[in-house]
Amino acid sequence: MESGCSSLSLKTKQVMENLKLVLDHAGTSFAQVVMARIFVTDFRYYQTVNDLYASYFNNNRLPCRTTVGVIGLAGNGDVEIDLIVYCGD
Numbered sequence: 471m472e473s474g475c476s477s478l479s480l481k482t483k484q485v486m487e488n489l490k491l492v493l494d495h496a497g498t499s500f501a502q503v504v505m506a507r508i509f510v511t512d513f514r515y516y517q518t519v520n521d522l523y524a525s526y527f528n529n530n531r532l533p534c535r536t537t538v539g540v541i542g543l544a545g546n547g548d549v550e551i552d553l554i555v556y557c558g559d
Contacts, residue, residue: 478515482522482549489553490526498555500526505554506535512548513539519549 493499510519516537524532533553543550 508537509550
């Protein structure tokens with residue numbers, strides 16, 4: 471049986487990989503992210519989510535971010551991340 475931490479870690483990695491695909495398809499990357507919002511159902515694993523999230527960015531330039539602990543997410547998910555991306559010149 472997976473621990474809550476490893477399960478949330480896998481789910482967070484999948485969310486980030488999905489976002490990477492969307493960014494690639496749009497011809498951009500995590501380097502262009504200016505704002506992120508993270509919603510997580512179990513705030514005990516904040517650091518796990520934070521570490522995985524940060525690993526997709528240059529440590530010298532992390533976008534501004536809000537992380538919110540929530541009771542539930544649509545589709546019974548445990549983590550949701552949305553991004554605002556600068557796509558100009």
